[in-house]
Amino acid sequence: MIPDRADSARAGHLSRRAADEHDDASFPAVPEQNFQVRRITLIALLVAAIVLPFAYVAAMAFTDLRAREADATNMTLRTVRVAEEHALKVFDMNETLDSRIVDLTAGLDDNGVRAREATIHDKLRTMGGGYPQVAAVSIFGHDGALLASSRYYPSPQLSIGTRDDFVGIRDGNDLEHVSKVMTGHVAGEQVFNMGIARKAVDGSFAGVVSIALRPSYFDAFYRELLGGNDSTPMIMSLVRTDGAVLAHYPRGPHEPAAIAADSPFAAAVAEGRRAGVVRMRSNFTGDNLIVAFRHVGSYPVYVLCGYRTSAIWTAWYRHLSVLILSMFTPSIALWCVIWLSLRRLGAEEEAWERWQAEASMRRSIESAYRQSRKMEALGTLVGSVAHDFNNLLMILSANVQIVRRRGVGGLERELSAMERALKSGQSLTRQLLGVARKQPLRTETLSLEHWLPSSRELLHASLGAKVSLVIDSGVNTWPVRVDVAELELALINIAVNARDAMANGGRFTVRASNVVFRHEDGFPLTGDFVQVSLEDTGAGMAPEVLARAFEPLFTTKPKGAGTGLGLPQVFAFCESSGGLAAIDSAIGAGTSVRLYLPRATSEPQTAGPAEALAPESDAPQGLRVLLVEDNAEVAAGTEALLQMMGHQVTCVFNADMALRLLDDARAKRASTGEALPYDLVLSDIHMPGKLNGIDLAEAVLAFDTQLPVILVTGYAEELDRARHVNVRVLSKPFDIGLLEKLLETIQHNLAQTGADPQTHAADT
Incomplete structure (x- = not known):
């Protein structure tokens, strides 16, 4: 390979450099170790200039984040303690009110309460009317029927006999003394109920006294507690021990009715903890929260106060950006100075590495090019060898068939061995062509x-x-x-x-x-x-x-x-x-x-019963075949087989001669009206001359009087083009039986159409 000018220039540069180094050997040179020490010193300085500011910023950022999280935790603890005291006062007042109403109805059964409904209604309205959190005070009978209410007189006909809180109080379930949020039957608005059981004279269950509380009252209190700002980073909730939400601030458009059962808060409640701090993801807002919680007295209720960690991170990011800006602005200038020094120091090494990379790339490209040429040459060689080998197999196959059809006795063993060798040769050829991507x-x-x-x-x-x-x-x-x-x-x-x-x-x-x-x-x-x-x-x-x-x-x-x-x-x-x-x-x-x-568009063919052969007298006449094959021995064997099948064969050795014969026959037909002297064109594809078999097929199919064409090849690329011509293609060495079936089909088509070639051209 002749080097190009760039290679020559590089070689000259290297030789000049070697000469310069040789000439400078007599002069004192800078010790190599000093050069390396300066490099190491610059790198160490650069590392220190990078690591120290980063370490300082990381330490300050970590400390600031922990301080903000601690402040948020302390704020939630203080706030939840105030909310707990408020809830405890409200629930204690409601419990006292429930007890007074129980005393009011002591000794009265359902009928007795109904008989005094007007008096009891006035007293209930007086007791509950002065409290903004109370929506309604109601007395229910032993079956859940409404007996008296602070809202209505006379009381409407309704029952809570199947409601969870009524059933729970009747069955002694402490959790249901505080119900879930619901649309109250009596209050007609969103409420949750605090109820206690009424006892009959004999101590049996006589009904329920229920006070309906407004969640909006607690929401308003929480809003004021958090500063009256809807954009506050904190949230407040009043929940039952089972996670059911009684009140929540701030509210969203679509809020779940309960805290997730697999949340850290639910786990803390299951452990029996009365107060604490957990980190959890809110299923109300989707935010991560620092949540402080406290149990409200002896009631099955917790107060929660959460602080959004996203707000902590937002404030932390703002502080961090200011810290980074103030810290790294002067550091960047120092980094640039050190980097420029290192860049100049490593310029020669970088140039050498570029040269090595270029040389390596050249070697890789040349190797890939040689591999590509090798594979191309391999494909061409294999294709040519396989084509010639297929012709040899075709000659052998045709002559074996001729011997079998002539019925020569005593050669069955030898013919079988030859047929096995033919199959092995076909398999070998297919493997070679498959590797070269030329397998039909x-x-x-x-x-x-x-x-x-x-x-x-x-x-x-x-x-x-x-x-x-x-x-x-x-x-x-x-x-x-x-x-x-x-x-x-x-x-x-x-x-x-x-x-x-x-x-x-x-x-x-x-x-x-x-x-x-x-x-x-x-x-x-x-x-x-x-x-x-x-x-x-x-x-x-x-x-x-x-x-x-x-x-x-x-x-x-x-x-x-x-x-x-x-x-x-x-x-x-x-x-x-x-x-x-x-x-x-x-x-x-x-x-x-x-x-x-x-997926195939057609279904697999299954072998059906053999069709009965037509009487000998009705058998179609043999075809007039124009055989186009450049290999004389292949042509001779194929011609002999076709003649043994009863067909007339005209053999030519290239597509140019075949097209001239067809053109002459067409001209004669135009002048005399005689039919074409051929019923079929059977042609090899790869032949010497200007035209190949595919060109011949395209020309024949363009005739006004069309002829069926069968092509034979051993090249896959020729198969692709031949399929676009829409003719039947056989790959060498083809099965003689398959060719015989095709010829029989054409014969029958000719017989059915009165031997007019125009009507059977497309049947194959």
Whole structure:
């Protein structure tokens, strides 16, 4: 490789530098250790200039945050103590009021209370009317029926016999002496009730005396306690021991009725704590809170005061920003000075590193280019060799068929050996073309639900005796259109890799399932696919190996034990089938290879009963075939086979000559009205001359009088173009039986349409 000018300039610079260093050797030089000491000193100074301000700011920020949290905690403790005293006074007053009403109705049964309802109503209104927190005072009978109320006279017909607080007081449940918040039956507004039981003369349950308290009264008190500002960072709540909220400030549009049962406050109540501080997330506001709580006397009620930690953090951020600004403004100037000194000191080292990086990059690019050229040359070489090898196989296959059709006796063993060799040669050619991405696929519609179980023996042979095999072919798995031989080869390649990864045995699982990919899934495929998952319990792959798993010729196996062609064949097969291959693996977690194969639009063909042959006298006449093949021996063998099938064959050796014959026949037909002398064009694709088989097919299909065309090839790229021409394509070496069936179809079509080629052109 000739160096470019930049390389020459660098080489000259380095040589001049070496000469300068040699010339300067006689002069005293700065000791290397002093240079290093200055570098270390500058770095140490820079580290100190960075670390010390950061350490100071971090210490100050930590101290300030803890101080703010302590202040918030003290504020909540002071506030909750005031709220507890207020709640205790209210509840004590209500309990005294309940006791006075019980004394008022002492000795009276339900009928007695109803008989004195007017007097009792006046007294109840007098007792409860002077308290803003009281919404209503009511007396209920032993069955929950309303007997008297401070709100109404006469009392309406209503009952609280099924309400939780009535049932709880009747059954001796202390919690229900303070009810949950509800719309009061008597008060007609949002209230919670404090009630006590009335006793009959004999000591039995005679009913309930209930005082309905307004939660809004407590809300207003909490608002004043917190300074009358709705934007306060604090919240206040009055809750029962079971977490049910009785009053809360500030209120939101959508608030839960209870504190979460798994909150730290609920845990503290369950432990029996009467006071304390917890940190929790509020299910009212969604904020994190510092919550102080206190139990209200002997009542099943707690008062809570919470401080939003977001407010603490907001104030802390403001203080921190001021601290950072004042601390780091002068520090940045010092950092810049030290950094510039280090930059100048390391300029030469940086230039050397850039040169090394450039040289390394050049080596990498050249290596990648050589690898690309090598793979391109490999593909071209393999394609050319395989094409010629396919022609040899085609000659052998045609002559074996000729011998069989002539019924030569005593050669069955030799012919069978030749046919086995043909199959092995075909398999070898397909492997070579698969690696070079030039393999023509022989696709057919396949039901994996039925095919996968039948491949058990094939996989067992690849996995060995130490590995157990599990096959789950799924239920109602969609059919796929694939090359069965390529699919078998892909499974074998993956199974062999799995066996090598499970030297001490393991499990290999094959699963098939339907998947649908949409645009929004972010997957490179869209549509209906069948996923074939092949999973092993082996050692797995390291990330760097996994990244190159599908790379051709890459292998981690010892020399001579692997070719690096297995997984690339799997990837090429899936892409050629219109799908994708993916692989997941991790050290110690095994490997999973997933094949995504597109869903087939047609159902798999099942073998049906053989159709009865038509009488010999009604058999269609042989076809007039124009055979275009450049290889004389392939042409001779194919021509002999076609003649043995009863067809007339005209053989030419390139597409240019074939097109001239067809043009002459068309001109003669236009002048004399005679039909074309050919019923079918059977042509190879890869031939010498200006035109190839695909060009010939395009020209023939453009005729006003069309002819059916069958193309033969061994190149995958030619197959892709041929499919767009919409003709039948056979891959070399093709099955003679398949060709015979195609010709029989054309014969029958000719017989049914009166031997008019125009009517059967598209049937193949």
